[in-house]
Amino acid sequence: xxxxxxxxxxxxxxxxxxxxxxxxxxxxxxxxxxxxxxxxxxxxxxxxxxxxxxxxxxxxxxxxxxxxxxxxxxxxxxxxxxxxxxxxxxxxxxxxxxxxxxxxxxxxxxxxxxxxxxxxxxxxxxxxxxxxxxxxxxxxxxxxxxxxxxxxxxxxxxxxxxxxxxxxxxxxxxxxxxxxxxxxxxxxxxxxxxxxxxxxxxxxxxxxxxxxxxxxxxxxxxxxxxxxxxxxxxxxxxxxxxxxxxxxxxxxxxxxxxxxxxxxxxxxxxxxxxxxxxxxxxxxxxxxxxxxxxxxxxx
Amino acid sequence: xxxxxxxxxxxxxxxxxxxxxxxxxxxxxxxxxxxxxxxxxxxxxxxxxxxxxxxxxxxxxxxxxxxxxxxxxxxxxxxxxxxxxxxxxxxxxxxxxxxxxxxxxxxxxxxxxxxxxxxxxxxxxxxxxxxxxxxxxxxxxxxxxxxxxxxxxxxxxxxxxxxxxxxxxxxxxxxxxxxxxxxxxxxxxxxxxxxxxxxxxxxxxxxxxxxxxxxxxxxxxxxxxxxxxxxxxxxxxxxxxxxxxxxxxxxxxxxxxxxxxxxxxxxxxxxxxxxxxxxxxxxxxxxxxxxxxxxxxxxxxxxxxxxxxxxxxxxxxxxxxxxxxxxxxxxxxxxxxxxxxxxxxxxxxxxxxxxxxxxxxxxxxxxxxxxxxxxxxxxxxxxxxxxxxxxxxxxxxxxxxxxxxxxxxxxxxxx
Numbered sequence: 001x002x003x004x005x006x007x008x009x010x011x012x013x014x015x016x017x018x019x020x021x022x023x024x025x026x027x028x029x030x031x032x033x034x035x036x037x038x039x040x041x042x043x044x045x046x047x048x049x050x051x052x053x054x055x056x057x058x059x060x061x062x063x064x065x066x067x068x069x070x071x072x073x074x075x076x077x078x079x080x081x082x083x084x085x086x087x088x089x090x091x092x093x094x095x096x097x098x099x100x101x102x103x104x105x106x107x108x109x110x111x112x113x114x115x116x117x118x119x120x121x122x123x124x125x126x127x128x129x130x131x132x133x134x135x136x137x138x139x140x141x142x143x144x145x146x147x148x149x150x151x152x153x154x155x156x157x158x159x160x161x162x163x164x165x166x167x168x169x170x171x172x173x174x175x176x177x178x179x180x181x182x183x184x185x186x187x188x189x190x191x192x193x194x195x196x197x198x199x200x201x202x203x204x205x206x207x208x209x210x211x212x213x214x215x216x217x218x219x220x221x222x223x224x225x226x227x228x229x230x231x232x233x234x235x236x237x238x239x240x241x242x243x244x245x246x247x248x249x250x251x252x253x254x255x256x257x258x259x260x261x262x263x264x265x266x267x268x269x270x271x272x273x274x275x276x277x278x279x280x281x282x283x284x285x286x287x288x289x290x291x292x293x294x295x296x297x298x299x
Numbered sequence: 300x301x302x303x304x305x306x307x308x309x310x311x312x313x314x315x316x317x318x319x320x321x322x323x324x325x326x327x328x329x330x331x332x333x334x335x336x337x338x339x340x341x342x343x344x345x346x347x348x349x350x351x352x353x354x355x356x357x358x359x360x361x362x363x364x365x366x367x368x369x370x371x372x373x374x375x376x377x378x379x380x381x382x383x384x385x386x387x388x389x390x391x392x393x394x395x396x397x398x399x400x401x402x403x404x405x406x407x408x409x410x411x412x413x414x415x416x417x418x419x420x421x422x423x424x425x426x427x428x429x430x431x432x433x434x435x436x437x438x439x440x441x442x443x444x445x446x447x448x449x450x451x452x453x454x455x456x457x458x459x460x461x462x463x464x465x466x467x468x469x470x471x472x473x474x475x476x477x478x479x480x481x482x483x484x485x486x487x488x489x490x491x492x493x494x495x496x497x498x499x500x501x502x503x504x505x506x507x508x509x510x511x512x513x514x515x516x517x518x519x520x521x522x523x524x525x526x527x528x529x530x531x532x533x534x535x536x537x538x539x540x541x542x543x544x545x546x547x548x549x550x551x552x553x554x555x556x557x558x559x560x561x562x563x564x565x566x567x568x569x570x571x572x573x574x575x576x577x578x579x580x581x582x583x584x585x586x587x588x589x590x591x592x593x594x595x596x597x598x599x600x601x602x603x604x605x606x607x608x609x610x611x612x613x614x615x616x617x618x619x620x621x622x623x624x625x626x627x628x629x630x631x632x633x634x635x636x637x638x639x640x641x642x643x644x645x646x647x648x649x650x651x652x653x654x655x656x657x658x659x660x661x662x663x664x665x666x667x668x669x670x671x672x673x674x675x676x677x678x679x680x681x682x683x684x685x686x687x688x689x690x691x692x693x694x695x696x697x698x699x700x701x702x703x704x705x706x707x708x709x710x711x712x713x714x
Contacts, residue, residue, distance in 0.1 A: 003512060003515070003517060003549070003581045004303060004512045005303075006301045006302060006303070007301075007304040007378075007382075010304045010583060011304070012585075013584050013585040014583070014585075016585040017525070017543075017585045020526045020542055020543075020585070021525065021639075023526060024525060024526050024639070048572075048573045049542070049585075050528060050542075051528075051573050051574070051587075052528070052530045052534070052538055053529070053530040053532075053535075054530070135374045136375075136376045139373075142373040142374055142375065143371045143372065143373050143374075158371070159371075161371065162706065162707040163397055163398070163400070163401045163710070164401060164707075165400070165401055165404040165405075165696070165698055165710045166404045166405060166692065166693070167544070167693075168636050168637075168697070168698045170698060170700050170705070172634065172700055172705035173705055185374070186374070186376070188376045188378075188383075190378070191383070
C-alpha cells in the first residue's frame with residue numbers, strides 16, 4: 001500500500017485539478033461564495049491550488065438581504081485573509097430595478113437569487129463560475145458535470161449535456177454562454193466535514209449548536225428574524241439548534257442539535273437519517289423543485 | 300477516517316434490476332436518508348405498488364421518471380467503514396452507449412448485470428466490450444433475479460461459462476461472478492441462505508476488498524503541465540512552479556526530467572503541495588513541480604523522464620466511440636483535447652467499425668454514427684506526446700470537439 005492515497009487526498013487532488021483547469025481554460029473566472037461550509041472548502045482549495053500565488057479570480061456573493069449576520073461576518077473575515085476581491089450581487093437591487101418582486105411574505109428569495117446571479121455574471125462578463133455544489137445533495141445534481149455548460153440565457157439543459165470522459169473537460173463555448181464548474185462533485189456531506197476537520201477550517205458559528213429564538217413552520221424550524229413574518233399561531237421559542245446548510249434565513253431549516261465541535265458534527269452526520277437539504281423549505285415545493293430551478297439558471 | 304476510494308460503473312438494461320440493485324446497496328449500507336425513503340414510498344404508492352420500490356431512489360430527471368428509464372449517467376455515493384464508493388449509474392439501451400462509455404472512463408470496476416432468466420444477451424456483450432475497450436481494470440458479473448430461476452446452481456454455472464467464453468476474446472484480465480437477488484438482497488451484503496451452493500464472497504465484500512492501488516501506472520513518469528505558478532511577489536520573487544496532476548509514474552526531487560516538446564532537460568528542485576515539500580509524488584496527486592533551471596514551459600507541455608519518453612507525433616490511430624447525431628466526416632476537421640493540450644485534427648482514414656454485439660469488423664459500411672465504435676486515423680496540427688491507452692489512460696485518451704457547435708463529439712483511445 002506504499003502508493004495508496006486516502007479518499008480525502010483523492011478528492012482534494014481532483015478538486016484542485018478542476019479548479020486549475022477552470023482558471024486555465026477561461027479568461028474570466030469567478031468563485032460563487034455563499035459563506036456556507038462548501039464554499040469555505042472551495043475557498044481553501046482555491047487557495048491551495050495556486051499557492052504561493054494569490055487566488056487569480058474574484059469571489060461572487062449573491063446577497064439575498066436575508067442573510068445570517070454570522071455568515072456575513074465570516075465572509076468578510078475570510079475575504080480579507082485570502083486577499084481576494086469580493087463582488088456582491090444584491091437581490092434587493094434586483095427587486096428595486098423591477099426585475100423581480102418579493103411576492104410572498106415568507107417566500108424564499110431563491111428564484112430572484114437566480115436573476116441576480118445571472119445579472120452579476122453578465123455585468124462582469126464572467127465566463128465561468130466555480131461553485132461548491134455536490135452530486136450527493138439532490139437528485140437533479142446527481143447528473144451534473146464538472147464543467148456544466150449554460151446557454152446565453154444561463155439555462156441548464158439536462159437532457160443534452162456534453163458527455164464528460166476521464167478528466168478531459170470541454171470548455172469551449174460561444175459568446176455569451178458560460179460554464180458552472182463544480183470541483184466538489186464527488187464529495188459527500190461527510191467528506192466535506194471530514195475535510196474541514198483535517199484542514200482545521202473556520203466556519204460560520206451557525207453550523208455549531210447554539211441557543212436561538214426559532215419558529216416552527218410546517219415542521220421546519222426557522223430562525224426568528226425581522227425577515228420572517230409571523231402568522232397567527234406561530235410561536236417563538238428558544239431552542240438549541242444548529243444549521244446543516246446556510247441559505248436564506250427565511251427558508252433554511254435548523255436541526256435540534258447539541259453538536260458544538262466538528263468532531264461531534266461528523267458523528268451526528270454519519271448517523272443522520274435526514275438529508276441536509278431535508279431542512280430546506282425551497283426544495284419542498286415539488287418533487288422536481290431543484291431541477292426546475294437549475295434549468296432556469298439557479299446555482 | 301482513512302479510506303480508499305473505489306469507483307464503479309453499473310451497466311444493465313432497463314429490466315435487469317440495476318436501479319433496484321443500487322437502491323438496495325444504498326439501503327443495506329444505511330446510505331439512504333429518511334426523506335429519500337419516504338419519497339420512494341410515496342412514489343411507489345402513487346404507482347400503485349404494494350412494496351417500496353427502491354429503484355425509484357435512483358431516478359433523477361423528470362423525463363426519466365416519466366419514461367421509467369435512466370437516460371444519463373447519474374453518480375451515487377456510499378461508504379462503508381472500509382471504503383468510499385462512487386457509482387456511475389449508466390443506462391443500458393443501445394442508444395445510450397455513449398453514456399456507458401462516459402461512465403466507464405473513470406472507474407476501477409464495471410458491474411455487469413445479467414438477468415438469470417435470459418442469460419448472456421446482446422446488451423451484456425455490449426457492456427463487456429465497452430469495459431474492455433475503456434480498459435476498466437476489473438469486471439464483476441452479477442447474475443441477478445436468481446429467485447426467478449428457483450436459485451438453481453446449474454443456471455448460474457451455465458451463464459458463467461457462457462460469459463467466460465465470450466470475454467476470453469476481449470482480453471479482460473480480472474473477472475469475478477456472483478449470483479444475487481437484488482430485490483431481496485441475497486448475496487449483496489449478507490450471504491444468501493437460499494444459495495448455499497455458492498461459496499464465494501458477497502458483492503459488497505468484493506467491492507470492499509478488491510485490490511485497486513495497482514490500477515495506476517507507477518512506471519512511466521508523465522506530468523502534463525496544467526498551470527504555471529509565478530507569484531512575482533516580494534516573498535516569492537523567483538518562484539516558478541508547474542502545477543498539474545501526476546498522470547503516471549513516481550517523481551522525486553533530484554530526478555532528471557525532460558520537458559516536451561522543447562526537449563530541454565533539467566532536474567526537479569522540489570515538489571510542493573501547498574506548504575508541504577513532498578519527497579515523492581505519484582498518481583492521482585495534484586502537485587507543483589519546481590525545476591532547477593529556468594525553462595520556457597507552459598500549459599500543454601509535459602515533464603517526463605529522459606530514459607522513458609512517450610511517443611511524439613502527429614499521426615494517431617485510435618478507437619473512437621462516436622457520440623453525436625451528426626456522423627463523422629472523413630477528412631473533416633475537429634478540435635482534439637489531449638491531456639492539457641488542445642490541437643486541431645483531420646480525420647485521414649476510417650479503417651473499420653465494430654459490430655458491438657458480435658465483435659465483428661464492418662469494413663463495407665463506414666458511416667460512423669451515434670454510438671458507433673470505430674477505428675480511425677487522424678493527423679494533428681501539432682505533435683502530441685502520447686502513450687497507447689492500454690498503457691496509460693491519461694496520455695492515451697482524447698475527446699473530439701466540434702469546431703462550430705463546441706459539442707463533445709467522440710471519445711478516443713489511442714492504439
